[in-house]
């Protein structure tokens with residue numbers, strides 16, 4: 001992509017309405033624009049990150065055995081009357097009436113809808129287990145939408161719903177999702193700590209919140225410092241294994257949100273206890289038969305007897321993650337994207353856009369980088385070097401390649417690693433290899 005034609009409205013000043021760094025940087029880097037309180041448009045750069053996050057979420061859900069479908073955003077009220085939540089859900093639900101005076105709503109979550117799909121189509125124990133997910137926009141009329149995409153009213157969520165024949169099978173599914181969640185967040189460069197959680201209006205009695213430690217988090221959390229050394233991606237596990245030992249190991253270290261932490265009876269000695277702020281990026285719930293019972297769902301069991309399936313539900317805040325990753329990875333100059341979610345693999349800076357040799361070298365590099373699968377943002381604008389460096393640092397691509405007349409005379413370009421700030425001169429070919437090798 002050439003920056004001269006790309007829609008990337010960068011802001012030089014900090015927007016007054018943004019209180020936390022991720023919100024400020026998302027506005028400044030031209031990723032989002034607010035349309036009304038807690039509702040945002042995703043501009044091209046922001047959308048790229050959102051899509052990259054979706055791709056990781058999708059891959060890990062699929063690997064764990066969940067199957068993707070897509071349910072609508074607008075739902076009929078009847079289903080929510082069946083579960084009893086139409087009245088319970090309260091002011092957070094956006095209620096709509098259609099031209100036939102039918103009560104509809106913009107889905108804040110999808111337990112009812114998926115349970116209805118399940119009961120209409122699955123009749124036998126032989127078709128279990130099933131774990132179905134979608135990545136879809138939700139609307140919750142939050143009292144205080146704030147912090148940009150972190151607490152929006154309209155937001156993108158991955159929500160999965162599982163159906164199992166009995167408790168033991170439901171427990172296995174819960175463990176698979178638990179592992180998938182740890183892997184998903186780790187692949188985005190995030191350290192998340194699973195914490196026992198209250199189940200809230202969703203119901204059920206076993207739940208974990210996945211918390212990213214960050215100073216601007218909305219929750220106060222406590223955990224064993226040993227969490228900081230944990231690394232799930234280096235742990236070899238297979239979804240077909242018995243995951244109970246894994247689950248035990250990953251819940252053995254102390255971790256609790258404010259609501260669950262009891263300072264007087266905390267098992268961790270003070271020197272090992274980390275008190276921090278946290279951002280909830282996902283939550284898994286074991287639901288039991290709350291919805292299947294309320295909505296009269298049963299399948300024929302092995303002896304023909306009706307069995308009420310056990311459910312679980314599993315949410316990931318896909319749009320919140322964009323903000324959470326920035327909270328966890330930025331510096332004074334701007335965003336520092338982990339390579340796995342970066343909007344482009346590299347930025348190419350032409351220091352002298354009017355110079356024939358610079359332009360020729362840049363065009364050649366731009367072509368080879370893209371051909372090699374390194375999606376590249378090429379700053380071909382006639383701006384000052386300072387403005388180009390600042391823009392590149394702000395948008396935080398993992399690598400910058402700087403092409404200038406002085407370097408070209410020596411046959412080199414400069415490669416900058418955005419994360420470490422380290423700069424090194426090398427040939428264009430070496431630059432390409434360096435970036436390819438780092439992926």
Ligand SMILES: Nc1ncnc2c1ncn2[C@@H]1O[C@H](COP(=O)(O)OP(=O)(O)O)[C@@H](O)[C@H]1O
Pocket residue numbers: 109140142149150151152153155157200202280281282283315316317318319320
């Ligand atoms: N208002 C919101 N804005 C952005 N993301 C949200 C919002 N509410 C929830 N999420 C994300 O969706 C995930 C699943 O939602 P859920 O746990 O049902 O919501 P809550 O924690 O608000 O009860 C949360 O872990 C969070 O990452």
Ligand SMILES: [Mg+2]
Pocket residue numbers: 209280282283
């Ligand atoms: Mg939650």
